[in-house]
Amino acid sequence: MSKPDASTPRERYRTQVREEIKKHAWEQIATAGASALSLNAIAKRIGMSGPALYRYFANRDELITELIRDAYRSLADTFRARAEAGADLGELAQALRGWALEDPQRYFLVYGTPVPGYHAPADTTRITSEIMAVLLDACTAAQPPATPPSPLETHLEEHRVWARQHPAPPSALRRALTFWSRLHGVLSLELAGHFDGMEFDPSRLYAAEAEAVSGR
Amino acid sequence: MSKPDASTPRERYRTQVREEIKKHAWEQIATAGASALSLNAIAKRIGMSGPALYRYFANRDELITELIRDAYRSLADTFRARAEAGADLGELAQALRGWALEDPQRYFLVYGTPVPGYHAPADTTRITSEIMAVLLDACTAAQPPATPPSPLETHLEEHRVWARQHPAPPSALRRALTFWSRLHGVLSLELAGHFDGMEFDPSRLYAAEAEAVSGR
DNA sequence: TCGTGTTAGTTATAGGTTCTAACGCAGGTT
DNA sequence: AACCTGCGTTAGAACCTATAACTAACACGA
Numbered sequence: 009m010s011k012p013d014a015s016t017p018r019e020r021y022r023t024q025v026r027e028e029i030k031k032h033a034w035e036q037i038a039t040a041g042a043s044a045l046s047l048n049a050i051a052k053r054i055g056m057s058g059p060a061l062y063r064y065f066a067n068r069d070e071l072i073t074e075l076i077r078d079a080y081r082s083l084a085d086t087f088r089a090r091a092e093a094g095a096d097l098g099e100l101a102q103a104l105r106g107w108a109l110e111d112p113q114r115y116f117l118v119y120g121t122p123v124p125g126y127h128a129p130a131d132t133t134r135i136t137s138e139i140m141a142v143l144l145d146a147c148t149a150a151q152p153p154a155t156p157p158s159p160l161e162t163h164l165e166e167h168r169v170w171a172r173q174h175p176a177p178p179s180a181l182r183r184a185l186t187f188w189s190r191l192h193g194v195l196s197l198e199l200a201g202h203f204d205g206m207e208f209d210p211s212r213l214y215a216a217e218a219e220a221v222s223g224r
Numbered sequence: 225m226s227k228p229d230a231s232t233p234r235e236r237y238r239t240q241v242r243e244e245i246k247k248h249a250w251e252q253i254a255t256a257g258a259s260a261l262s263l264n265a266i267a268k269r270i271g272m273s274g275p276a277l278y279r280y281f282a283n284r285d286e287l288i289t290e291l292i293r294d295a296y297r298s299l300a301d302t303f304r305a306r307a308e309a310g311a312d313l314g315e316l317a318q319a320l321r322g323w324a325l326e327d328p329q330r331y332f333l334v335y336g337t338p339v340p341g342y343h344a345p346a347d348t349t350r351i352t353s354e355i356m357a358v359l360l361d362a363c364t365a366a367q368p369p370a371t372p373p374s375p376l377e378t379h380l381e382e383h384r385v386w387a388r389q390h391p392a393p394p395s396a397l398r399r400a401l402t403f404w405s406r407l408h409g410v411l412s413l414e415l416a417g418h419f420d421g422m423e424f425d426p427s428r429l430y431a432a433e434a435e436a437v438s439g440r
Numbered sequence: 441t442c443g444t445g446t447t448a449g450t451t452a453t454a455g456g457t458t459c460t461a462a463c464g465c466a467g468g469t470t
Numbered sequence: 471a472a473c474c475t476g477c478g479t480t481a482g483a484a485c486c487t488a489t490a491a492c493t494a495a496c497a498c499g500a
Contacts, residue, residue: 018476021477024387040340048457057457057479058480059459062458068458068459112489119413120336121336124256124257124329160428160431163425167423167424170423189429189433190405192409192412193404193406196403196408196409197408199336200335200336208380209379213401213402215376237448238448241448262487272449274490275488283487284487309490
């Protein structure tokens with residue numbers, strides 16, 4: 009699915025088993041959440057006994073880290089694909105929602121409650137900045153009507169290291185952040201079921217926020 | 225803290241122990257998150273052996289449910305207190321942020337990743353609608369410049385059961401929802417550490433969103 | 441004051457988890 | 471063909487939730 013399956017048959021077998029483990033892990037996460045992920049249960053379903061799994065993942069955390077990495081990778085891929093197809097901010101917003109609804113637990117794995125001790129490995133930041141780059145592209149393309157920069161925008165202009173070398177104007181920096189935070193706001197409340205009792209349609213709220221953030 | 229401690233000394237002792245259990249549970253959650261909450265560890269720290277704790281809480285879920293209820297109660301109380309002190313939307317936003325930063329894990333317990341099987345008990349919805357009522361009051365007070373209702377606003381007007389009997393105009397319904405979702409968006413990203421690498425000040429973004437949602 | 445029922449605590453136990461250790465064995469490597 | 475690397479096994483330690491059975495202390499009515 010990702011690596012070109014190198015050299016030795018040993019390695020090929022190894023990555024194949026790793027992939028199968030991850031597949032079952034995703035199924036388990038989708039139904040019961042990440043906290044209920046059991047290495048034992050996965051091993052048994054694959055057909056091998058408990059500890060064998062530790063040949064492939066050092067521990068539970070490493071498996072989850074791998075899943076998080078894959079989730080980020082998946083989001084970055086769909087984002088980039090849509091962007092290369094010429095998507096504007098509104099379409100990116102829709103892509104984000106589609107990706108989230110496709111597998112809510114995957115969304116929560118990335119954007120949900122973090123476990124206090126855990127720190128993401130360095131290479132996930134590379135993926136997140138890839139996502140951010142796509143977003144900044146789209147925000148820069150969405151030409152804003154020239155207005156005097158807000159205090160927030162000047163602050164962002166002074167702290168723009170997170171945008172790497174991207175030549176986005178301050179208004180685009182602000183727009184990217186609000187895109188992210190507003191859409192995540194609606195999405196996470198919806199996926200967490202906080203709109204459940206209420207009878208309105210969350211997609212309408214999402215659409216309104218997406219429109220507001222795409223520049224009227 | 226809540227109940228007036230009724231009748232018998234047995235009951236008083238009982239609620240006292242329950243309260244101590246919850247106190248230790250909160251400490252544990254604050255440092256290691258809700259998923260790492262261990263009844264055994266709590267019992268030992270209190271000075272009694274494991275299973276004794278089951279006299280006070282039927283199981284782990286019931287304890288966590290109780291904590292969630294308390295968290296909701298706490299948020300509703302601070303919200304209502306500020307509202308009764310004449311706070312407008314901007315001050316409510318600040319109160320929300322203060323409450324969240326005070327104990328991030330408490331915030332996540334309420335607004336974080338839900339466990340798939342879990343369903344909140346009926347009486348928490350009463351608390352949430354109390355919070356919503358305060359919010360709707362403030363949104364109605366923030367007199368919007370009369371504009372033609374957006375599609376979202378007419379949709380909300382047609383599905384306003386979640387607002388109970390509150391006489392908020394459609395624009396206030398929309399404002400309450402965006403208040404909630406936008407502020408939650410910034411807050412949850414910040415608390416989850418997604419802004420960590422970036423060097424800008426999240427409180428500035430929050431302030432900007434709070435201002436935008438309070439009606440310029 | 442003396443039973444009697446309730447309740448809080450105990451230990452023992454069952455079944456679950458992650459993860460380590462020690463071992464056999466087969467397949468790939470040389 | 472012989473080696474040896476590495477996969478999978480079982481055993482077991484140290485946790486966890488939760489139940490069962492039992493004891494001790496307390497509350498209260500006769």
